[in-house]
Amino acid sequence: MGDHKNGGGFFASIASTFSSISKSVNGLLGYEGLEVINPEGGTDDAAIEAQKGRWRQEDRDSYWKMMQNYIGSDVTSMVTLPVLIFEPMTMLQKMAELMEYSYxxxxxxxxxxxxxxLVYAAAWFISLYVSVQRTWKPFNPILGETYEMVNHGGITFLAEQVSHHPPMSAGHAESEHFVYDITSKLKTKFLGNSVDIYPVGRSRLTLKKSGVVLDLVPPPSKANNIIFGRTWVDSPGEMILTNLTTGDKVVLYFQPCGWFGAGRYEVDGYVYNAEEEPKFLMTGKCNEFMSYQPCDSEGEPVSGSELKEVWRAADGPKNDKFQYSYFAHKINSFDTAPKKLLPSDSRLRSDRLALEHGDLSKAGSEKSRSLSLSLSLSLSLSLSLSLSHTHTHTESPRVLEERQRSEKRTREAKGDQFRPKWFDVTNEVASTPWGDLEVYKFNGKYAEHRAAVDGSDSIEEIETKSIEFNPWQYQNLPTAET
Structure with missing residues (x-):
């Protein structure tokens, strides 16, 4: 678990060395207050460490000049980033990654x-953190954008971008065993070379056989070295999964990353009954596996019991450019798309497709090749792939941005409000450790749409790749700035 004491001697010497490495990086680059933190202990030469990551030096320079005024601020959806640091996936798609280990x-x-x-359910929520090692930035969805997924474990999954400022997404998944609903809004705090990420959201999981309803409160996260150095994410703190039906709960503590990576990814905790007596201990690494063991009222393993593995992350492709799992690739493929895919689906975005195919010219020039993104990672926070399809639509991200602004101006001129198609805002306000959240609920219209499409024999077969991306509230609006 990496339990080190902060006395003198060896560790004090390491701390001094590490501090001098950070300072030498800052001095070398001429930027005060930008620490490069290496979880392996800072053994790399400072100049090499400073050049790691996917930014070009001129990109870093211009970005830092712009961002230094935002230190201490919530920069969610305020920042335009170069597409070179993106992954070809949207935040809506990253929400669907939780479905991988639905078994x-x-x-x-x-x-x-x-x-x-609760052991099984907690392991399921933990499994999302496999993607924490993947530090590319996902695209922020366009307002009204959706993502549909079928053909995986009997699950139907739908997510929709329900708000642009602040960025909010709603998701719904269902199978014969469970119903999962989430309203997600990320809150951030920019600290110079790092960003604190607060998962302001509400996640509810209903198990159909027992009818129990589970509520999740995940830990906050921190993205380190977002401008200089190698980007990495830490998620220290508690994850609490509460059975709202019985009062039982799971409390798991994510260890902070220490010197030389000590404690990194380690998770430990207990399953408690309603009387707050421990029943099972759980331990493991959120990026690899979780195990459990029965325990006594003192939290000690029951004599004669064994520590058993409940979940292990699947092996991924070797040398994958974006560090994707096989399931992450599956999320972007049309193999998981339903019949007559909604034209608002993330898979159809021209900028995402261009990046996926490595054709950056289709995403615009070097300086305009960007979308307004959240600085936060989606653990999920949250968010691909090697599609073999050739897409014919070359609408640039800049055009998407301009169209989105045009829609906003039209709404304001008409006095209209944006209303999501598949989710309705409720009067319920959820309280989270990081702020209140208005809750969206699945309105059932998607199930009616899907039933009509799947039950029709007259649906014209349209090649999915030929569908033009269209999340827009109004049609035939100009895309250029007025």
Missing amino acids: LLELADECEDPHMR
């Missing part, structure tokens, strides 16, 4: 032991 929810739904049920 855990089948086990939870069939489980008769209420506390073992």
Whole structure:
């Protein structure tokens, strides 16, 4: 677990060396207050460390000149970033990554032991953190954009961008075993060379057989070395999963990354009954595996019991450019798209497709090749791939930005309000450790749409790749600035 004491001697010497490395980087580059923190202990030469990452030096220079005035601010959706540091996936798609290990929810739904049920459910939520090692930035969705996924474990998944300022997404997933609903809004604090990320959101999981409803509060995260050095993410703090039906809960502590990576990714905690007595201990690494063991009222393993693995991350492709899992590639493929894909789907975005195919010229010039993005990572926060399809639409991200602004001006001129198609805002306000959140609910219209499409014999077969991306509220609006 990496339990080091902060006395003198060796560790004091390491701390001094590490501090001098950070300072030498700052002095070398001429930027005060930008620490480069290496989780492996700062053994790299400062000049080499300063050049790591995907930014060109001139990009870093101009970005820092712009961003230094925002230190201490929430920069969600305020910042335009070069597409070179993006991954070809949107935040809506990253929300769907949680579905990879859905077999855990089948086990939870069939489980008769209420506390073992929580072990499975907690492991499912932990599994999303495999993607924490992937530090490319996902595209922020256009208002009204959607993502649909079928053909995976009997699950139907739909997410929609329901607000642009602040950026908010709503998602719904359902199978014969569970119903999952989320309203997500990220809050950030820019600190110079790092960003604190606060997951202001509400996640609810209902297991159908027992009818229990689970509520998740994830830990905050921190993205380090976002301008200089090698970007990495830490998520120190508690994850609390509460059974709202019975009062049982899981409390797992994500260890902060220490010297030489000590404690990095390590997670430990307990499953408690409603009387707050520990029933199972859980331990593991959020990027690799989780294990469990029955424990006594003192939290000690029950004599004669064994530590058993409940979940392990699947192996991914070797030398994948974006560090994607096989499932992340599957998310971007049209193999998981339903019949008659919605034209607002993330897969159809020309900028995302251009990046995916490595054709950056289709995404605009070097300086205009960007979308207004959240600085936050999506753990998920949250968010690909090697599609073999050739896409014929070359609408640039700049055009998408301008069209989105044109839509906003038209709404204001008409006195209209944007209304999502598949989710409705409720009167419910969820309280989170990082602020209140208006809650959106799945309105059922998508199920009616899907049933009509899937049940029709007269649907004209349209090649999915030929569908033009269209999340727009108004049609035939000018895309250029007026």
